[in-house]
Amino acid sequence: HMVDINIIHAAVFLLMCRRLLEADKKSLKSVSSEGGHSGSRRSSNGSASPTSLHNGTDQSNDSNDKTWNLWGRIVNNWGDYQRKNGKQLKEMIRCGIPHHFRGLAWQHLCNSHSSPSKEKYSELLRQSSPSEKLIRRDIARTYPEQDFFKDKDGVGQEVLFNVIKAYSLVDREVGYCQGSAFIVGLLLMQMPEEDAFAVFEILMREYRLRELFKPSMAELGLCMFQLESLLQDHSPQLFNHFQAQGFHTSMFASPWFLTLFATTFQLQLATRVLDVFISEGMEIIFRLGLGLLLSSEKELMEMDMEAMLKHVTKDLPQFYDKEPDLLFQRAFVCVKYNSKKIKRITTRWEKEYMTMRSKEHEEQVEMRRLRTENRLLRQRLDEMESENGQLADKLIQDRVNRALEAEEKIIMGKELSIAKRQLGMQNSHPPGQLFISFVWILMDFMFYVGESQSTSYFICLIFQYEPLYSEAFVMQLQQQLVHTKLQEAEATSTIVDLQDKLCDLRERNRELEDNSNAAALQEELIAVKMREAESSMGMKELAHKLHQLEDNWQKHMSRMATSRRSNNTKHHKVAMQELQEEVLSSRFREAKMFTEVTEARHRIMELETSNQICMSKLHRAADDSSLLKERSRVAIDNEKILRQELNEATARLAHTESKNQEALMTLRLREAESSMEIAELKQRISSLQTK
Known part of the structure; x- marks a missing residue:
């Protein structure tokens, strides 16, 4: 530590001697110049004389000597002088530190003599920095008018690169930022690069300059x-x-x-x-x-x-x-x-800044939420479109199946009517023909009504009537029994298919929520009630006809009771009775099957109604989804346009700033050249004056 103080004292002494020699040279030049122009000055101002000029020069030299001596003492005893005369030192710094003492004074002000950064500097120079290309690009534009930094790959640019690179390795968060090179350049013009690095590192850390250069700004x-x-x-x-x-x-x-x-x-x-x-x-x-x-x-x-x-x-x-x-x-x-007021301003700005950041964060969250909802809506729309296509396919298939069933029903009805006519033509016995007519009327009634009490009642009436039948009629009944069993099997398979369709429609009806309007529901309800009223009217008419037929049957039974014949064998009666029971049971089962088919069709009709409602809901959902798609597309287009405008404005601003910087640098170069020319002219004038 004592060796460092001795070195500082010697350096200060040498600087003071150099300053005194420069002052003596300037005084000699000023005196000679005054002597060369004494005649002209006397003509303009008679009071001017070489003696007065010499006195003024002596006074300026005395003041400079005092300033130099004072700063020399301050630098030699910095700590004591700062403790005793802190206010005076601050005022002297405001007036400007002499050039030759500036580097030492800056190091004392920053207390960089004891900084550990100097020891790490040589080690940092051996490392590589990710910002080396940027630093190389910018150092050529740092103080181009100064001789120290003018030459490309010269000493000045090299030490400037070293200091900036070393700091970019020390402070990884900040790294390298444009603008810091000018501060480093000022330091390098006053002190060696190790000292400049130590002072710059303290300025960035303790003077909060690194906060200015952070990426968030x-x-x-x-x-x-x-x-x-x-x-x-x-x-x-x-x-x-x-x-x-x-x-x-x-x-x-x-x-x-x-x-x-x-x-x-x-x-x-x-x-x-x-x-x-x-x-x-x-x-x-x-x-x-x-x-x-x-x-x-x-x-x-x-x-x-x-x-x-x-x-x-x-x-x-x-x-x-x-x-x-x-x-x-x-x-x-x-x-x-006022430092207190600055603190209040800082607190207010921090609140506003946090509010602004929170608002930006909320906007970003809302934007992400809207994008997520938009993506989910698109997925849901795709799913609904696929479901809509599947439902449309199923609906078309159901309609085709119903058309086929209706066609089969018509064909069966025609075949049944043909069979009735053939049976009427073959059987000439009035009781048998009346019996067959009664059976078919009963089947039609069971098809529409399906009541078990009426069925049992008519079975009793049939078994009370025991007429005689021919063998041809028995064979015909057997054929009808086989045909009826086939129809029963077909009806059973049809019922199973309709039940499966009914389950599918019920599942789809559960999945689709009914969001239809009240008016549409009322219209559908009115239509359903109209169909129910029509079916009930048909039922009443059929019941009335059946009642008339029952009366006629009672009358016929009373007439035929007197004409019964008893010449047939008991075996024939038993066989005929078994055939009649089997035919009637088959007819009754067929009637029940037709009743179930009717109920299934009625349920299908209800489900078709609900399906239409769901289809209207799907159409409305598709319209809403298309509207949301359009709005989303418009929002995305607006966002793209705004981003493009922002990028263009940023590019224009950067271009304008670069132009301004180039113009400023050009102006400074011109000013430096003009100042150099003026200095050369002054030197020529002074040399001519001395001659």
Whole structure:
């Protein structure tokens, strides 16, 4: 530690000697120039003399010597002087640190002598960073007017690359961001690269610069909000004018915070800004920014947005590059900076920022929910379309089956009528013909009624009547018995099929919810009741006819009771009676089957009605789904259009910013060239004057 102090003392002593030699050379040049032009100056101002000029030069040299001696003592005894004369040191830093002491003063202000970053620096340089290509691309655009960074692949660009690369490896979250190269460049022009890396690492960590360079840029948004709030407090008229013109602070103030005015002012003023920033923190950026705006309040109130942007980014920096003391005076005199108020502003911004982030999160969640619902609706629509197709196929198949059954029924009816006519022609015995007619009427009645009591009653009547029949009639009854059994089997299979269809329709009816309108339900109910009324009327008419037939049958039985003959054998009667019982039982079973078929058809008719209702519901659901599809498509198209517009606006903004940066760099290059030409001309003039 003692060796480091001795080295610092020696360096300070050498710097002081160099400064004194430069001051002596300047004084000699000024005296010689004054002597060469003494005649012209005497003609314009008779009081001027070489003696007075020499006295003025001596006074300036004395003040410079005092300043250098004072800063030399401060740097040698930094800790003691800072504890004893902290306020005086702050004021001296505001006035500017001498160039030769600036690097040491910055290290003392940051307390980077004891930083462990220096030890890690050489090890970091041996590693590779994922941001090396970006760093190489940007360092050529960092201070191109300075000789130290001008040459491609020169020493300046190489050390700048090393420091930025090393920090990108230390802070993986931030990595490399544009703008940080200008701050590193200022440091490298004042100190070696190891010291510059240590100071830059402290600035990023302890001065919260890394928060500005994070990917979210939340800290930069906070700084913009704080600057707008301070501007509103200092000049509400100017703030309202900015709002009316759409002139937001983010359009011009972002480089102030990201580069600490390094891209706004020239190098001399930018280093003074960094002096005060290292001493006092981010407060100086707010003060200088407000000082710039408030100093031209009247001019800005009369300008539009484009003129204000040009005035703030070009005219004001050019003016204050020539008057840096005036800028710092206005920053510390005209601007009121209250740390408590800044904390309140920060708290308010954090609440608004959290509200905005929560709102954005809710919008994102809602968007994801809508997309999920849209996807589910599409899936449901596809399922409903497939189910609709299946139902349509089943409905068509059912209609085809019903048409086939109706055709078979018609054919069976025709065959039955033909069989009745043939039976009537073959059987000439009146009681047998009357018996067959009665049996078929009974079958028709059972087909419509299906009542067990009436069936048992007519069976008793039939067995009371015991006429004689021929063998041909018996054979005919046997054939009819076989045919009836076949019809019974077909009817059984038909009933099974209809029951299966009935189960399918019931299952589909359970799956489909009835959301039909009340009017449609009333219409369907009226239609069903009309069909029931028609069927009940037909039943009544059939019952009336059956009652008449029963009366006629009683009369016939009373007439035929007297004409019974008893010459047939008992065996023939028993056989005939068995055949009659078997035929009647077959007829009754057939009648029951027809009754079940009728009930199944009635149920099918009801299910068809409910199926129509479900089909109307499906149509409405399909319409709603198509409407939702259309709305979703329109929303997606609008979202694509908005995204395209946003991308175009972002591209235009980036193009405009790049153009502005290029124009600024070109202007600075021209200014540097002009300043160099002016310096060369001054040297020529001074050399000519000495000759």
